[in-house]
Amino acid sequence: MKLVKVMFDWNTYLKLAEDLIEENSSQEACRTSISRAYYSVYNLCKDKYLDLSDAQMVKKDSHKFIIDKYLEEKKVAKSIGHKLNTLKAKRVKSDYYSSEKIDIKIAKETLLLARKILDEDLILIDETYFAD
Numbered sequence: 001m002k003l004v005k006v007m008f009d010w011n012t013y014l015k016l017a018e019d020l021i022e023e024n025s026s027q028e029a030c031r032t033s034i035s036r037a038y039y040s041v042y043n044l045c046k047d048k049y050l051d052l053s054d055a056q057m058v059k060k061d062s063h064k065f066i067i068d069k070y071l072e073e074k075k076v077a078k079s080i081g082h083k084l085n086t087l088k089a090k091r092v093k094s095d096y097y098s099s100e101k102i103d104i105k106i107a108k109e110t111l112l113l114a115r116k117i118l119d120e121d122l123i124l125i126d127e128t129y130f131a132d
Contacts, residue, residue, distance in 0.1 A: 013040035013112055021107050030107035031094040035092060037114040040129070041122075043060035045070065045084055047123060053130040068128065076124045085116050 016099050017033035017040070046066045050057060058065045067088065070081030090110050 002022060007128075010040045010043040011118065013037070013043075014111070014118065017112055017114075021104060021111065023072075025104040027102055030102045030104055033107050034094040034102065034110045035091050037111050038087045040113045041084060041087055041117050042066065044118060048125055049130055052125070052127055055130075067130060073129055076121055077129050078116055080121050080125070083113055083121070087114060 013036045015024060017036035020029050020034045023029075041064060046062075048058070049055070049069055053069075060093075069080050070077045070084060072092070073077075073081070078126050087110065090106070094102050
């Protein structure tokens with residue numbers, strides 16, 4: 001197991017997203033909070049994967065690469081892969097589809113899913129996962 005040198009605490013992105021929609025329920029705030037929540041979870045999942053595997057990060061399709069690595073695993077990791085895929089879809093919709101209405105309900109549901117992944121699922125991933 002190697003440790004990825006972390007220069008930024010991605011947990012703060014999720015906290016920022018949660019704080020943002022507590023203060024502001026505009027569509028802009030909701031879209032931004034969904035995006036920050038996804039990137040928080042994605043980067044923490046990526047760092048965990050890189051810590052536990054001997055793999056190198058790919059430059060192209062890195063998000064798909066990480067999601068697929070989780071989906072290829074067993075139990076909780078596979079569940080994280082599915083949830084991360086769901087978060088990514090919500091982030092893409094929030095970032096790129098102006099015709100989609102993104103409201104506080106959607107933002108809160110997304111943030112709850114992100115929080116669940118970090119607080120309940122990702123902490124269960126240990127060195128028994130991602131053994132190449």
